[in-house]
Amino acid sequence: MNTDVAAEEKSPVNLRIRTALKDKARNLGINLSQTLEQSLEGEIRRREQLEWLKANRDAIEAYNRRVSERGPALAAYRSF
Template identity: 40%
Template sequence: MPPATRAQAKTATNVSIRRELLEAARASKINLSATLEQALIEKLQEAQQQQWRDDNLEAIAAYNQHVEKHGVFSDDSRSF
């Protein structure tokens, strides 16, 4: 998911966080919206990666089993 650009519409929302955390963020001049967006992008990427692994678990296991039994095509070619 690409980072937000100015042309992308934004939606106001309410979130609840600990008061001391909010105060510390404001004191440090941390942009809460940008920070939340970046954190959500990272979490969504992690979730998508996990979903891909879950969706491909059987294929990955089958490939690994094939490699254990037969090796890989370049086993005779590589020098390391």
Template identity: 30%
Template sequence: MTIRAASSTRKATNITVDAALLAQAKALKINVSQASEAGLRQAVAEAEAGQWLRANSAALDSSNAYVERHGLPLARFRNF
């Protein structure tokens, strides 16, 4: 899943990072802003996925319990 900002507007911010890691990133000519944004984008996606799982856990549990009791609803049509 790719999360993109609604617009290309950027907001300056201050972050605190390990000094050695920052020096290594600069030595490797890594764009720290882009790398930070990519990491933040991934963290947001993971947090949203976890939030979705928590919000839908009852439905997932119910569906799994149904399949355990009755099998897959259309299993008789499977060709494998």
């Protein structure tokens, strides 16, 4: 884990999860706080990527059309 992330201030959160799920996690030695943080980080990353793709969709489509019509940039200078 990145030491900057490990040193970040933490705040308590009240969550409600199924008792059986909590018990299974505890029996397996799963750290709920750490697992939740990792899962949230992954979900945040996924959603930020989707937002970026949505915000840049027109530019990506324009670039793909250009490559489709004219080929990749500098293709004429390739030696392979």
